[in-house]
Amino acid sequence: MEIINRCVINDRTISGLPIKIVYVPQDIANLDYERDLGMPGKYPFTRGIRETMYRGRLWTMRQFSGFGTAKDTNKRYKFLLAHGETGLSVAFDFPTLYGRDSDDPLSRGEVGKCGVAVSSLADMETLFEDIPLDKVSTSMTINGPAAVIWAFYIVTAEKQGVKSHLLRGTIQNDILKEYIAQKSWLFPPQPSMRIITDIMAFAAKEVPKWNTISISGYHIREAGSTAVQELAFTLKDGFTYVEEGIKAGLDVDTFAPRLSFFFNSHLDFFEEIAKFRAARRIWAREMRNTYKAQKEESWLMRFHTQTAGCSLTAQQPENNIVRTAYEALAAVLGGTQSLHTNSMDETWALPTEKAVLIALRTQQILAYETGVANVIDPLGGSYYIEALTNKLEEEAYKYFKKIDELGGMIKAIEMGYPQREIANAAYEYQKAIEEKRRILVGVNDFIIPDEVLEIPILKIDPRVEEEQCRRLRELRRKRDNNKVQKTLKELKKVAQSKENIMYPILDCARAYATLGEICGVLKEVFGVYKEPVMF
Numbered sequence: 001m002e003i004i005n006r007c008v009i010n011d012r013t014i015s016g017l018p019i020k021i022v023y024v025p026q027d028i029a030n031l032d033y034e035r036d037l038g039m040p041g042k043y044p045f046t047r048g049i050r051e052t053m054y055r056g057r058l059w060t061m062r063q064f065s066g067f068g069t070a071k072d073t074n075k076r077y078k079f080l081l082a083h084g085e086t087g088l089s090v091a092f093d094f095p096t097l098y099g100r101d102s103d104d105p106l107s108r109g110e111v112g113k114c115g116v117a118v119s120s121l122a123d124m125e126t127l128f129e130d131i132p133l134d135k136v137s138t139s140m141t142i143n144g145p146a147a148v149i150w151a152f153y154i155v156t157a158e159k160q161g162v163k164s165h166l167l168r169g170t171i172q173n174d175i176l177k178e179y180i181a182q183k184s185w186l187f188p189p190q191p192s193m194r195i196i197t198d199i200m201a202f203a204a205k206e207v208p209k210w211n212t213i214s215i216s217g218y219h220i221r222e223a224g225s226t227a228v229q230e231l232a233f234t235l236k237d238g239f240t241y242v243e244e245g246i247k248a249g250l251d252v253d254t255f256a257p258r259l260s261f262f263f264n265s266h267l268d269f270f271e272e273i274a275k276f277r278a279a280r281r282i283w284a285r286e287m288r289n290t291y292k293a294q295k296e297e298s299w300l301m302r303f304h305t306q307t308a309g310c311s312l313t314a315q316q317p318e319n320n321i322v323r324t325a326y327e328a329l330a331a332v333l334g335g336t337q338s339l340h341t342n343s344m345d346e347t348w349a350l351p352t353e354k355a356v357l358i359a360l361r362t363q364q365i366l367a368y369e370t371g372v373a374n375v376i377d378p379l380g381g382s383y384y385i386e387a388l389t390n391k392l393e394e395e396a397y398k399y400f401k402k403i404d405e406l407g408g409m410i411k412a413i414e415m416g417y418p419q420r421e422i423a424n425a426a427y428e429y430q431k432a433i434e435e436k437r438r439i440l441v442g443v444n445d446f447i448i449p450d451e452v453l454e455i456p457i458l459k460i461d462p463r464v465e466e467e468q469c470r471r472l473r474e475l476r477r478k479r480d481n482n483k484v485q486k487t488l489k490e491l492k493k494v495a496q497s498k499e500n501i502m503y504p505i506l507d508c509a510r511a512y513a514t515l516g517e518i519c520g521v522l523k524e525v526f527g528v529y530k531e532p533v534m535f
Helices: 033-037 070-082 121-127 146-160 175-182 189-206 218-222 227-247 252-258 269-289 319-333 353-368 383-405 409-414 417-434 463-478 481-495 502-510 515-526
Strands: 088-091 137-141 168-171 213-216 259-265 303-307 338-340
Touching (some): 121 463, 146 515, 175 227, 175 409, 189 227, 189 409, 189 502, 189 515, 213 218, 213 227, 218 227, 227 269, 227 409, 252 259, 259 269, 269 303, 269 319, 303 319, 481 515
Parallel strands (some): 088 137, 303 338
């Protein structure tokens, strides 16, 4: 029998920042409490955005849900709400993410597979059937076709008798990170930015409680970035949206309070906590000093966190419950406002009911049993945490400088700069695992020979696609097609002008025009983005 007692200590964080064996007061000798930390709820918000933080209100527990048909997912929502989930999150399938109807030839084989299929207002009505939209907040992971999916949601609320000013939630709508990482774009960057500023202006007037963008570092991290890169590229994307809003003639204080963020919580426990603290401080400083936002609400960085899907392993999948618990703890110690914990089976498929319930229970145990919610920023003042927060901030500003030298974030993306930085970081991380400089339990060490998978896996019935296509055919037969054509024609006219595009999209939704039909009109006007060759 081999006795395993290896000592593999990393002297660098996953971002490559050097780690000393012990930290002392001299490591934070220049720290000024009022300037760099302040009290929770006070500028620069390093210690949290609310004076009472979790004593006043716990984070929202929001599990990422969506599979099969709208009816299947509606059933899962009701299951999660019945077991204590406090906010909904919609995961869409690939055809929906790309603005295609389920019966588009390019959708074949993907309908309902990695999320729910939503091709029209009718699907959205089914998705939220018997769920009062004035009582829940809903986060939707949608980017290229965000304006259309959001319109479906607003009209669904109208049909429930819920006024738009009561709606709470978030559309991800972060197109810059799509060009960098996730790659589900529709239009080129400039028209995409015009749609986003139209959404900001529309929301400020009509849906004031809605978060118009969830500026996402999550996908940047899942693509292989380091924590430093996630921090830098996400914040730079955020600043770009602010600049575009100002350029479009909007008052920064009308839209900045509704910008939110979405971060990843990875395995490097202390680096993740420091990342969240540095992010709040940088955002507050730049919003106040560079973009001259006057309202304190515009300086606040509110963020949702998801534990790192890319840290989970197909081997020994039960270990993923433990990884997720540590990552969730880092997110809470970092002061997140909303949290999604991954399920142990997500490297294999969408989660089963049992797996997602364990993931939700992980959050509930953290919130109600461990005592971590009692004290705000309990690691504040730690020599290591403060030194690491300062270091992450310093490294993020180095990236800001480089991106500015390249002409700004859109130019940098078009040149492939962040994409190449992320690819290099992913390569280095993988090499460290293959060379056993980083241990992944069950993957490169502590392996179970001839391991057999012993957990159930959710399988999507292939009849889902057939059924979804049948419903679409029925929708097109029953609706007023003259009305549909009229609203699509009006949409094209507005898209070619400088008027706000949200109003005609809402009319298209009310007429039951489909996602593919609406996006098709917009593609005619705006064109389709093709990624330049970068590698």
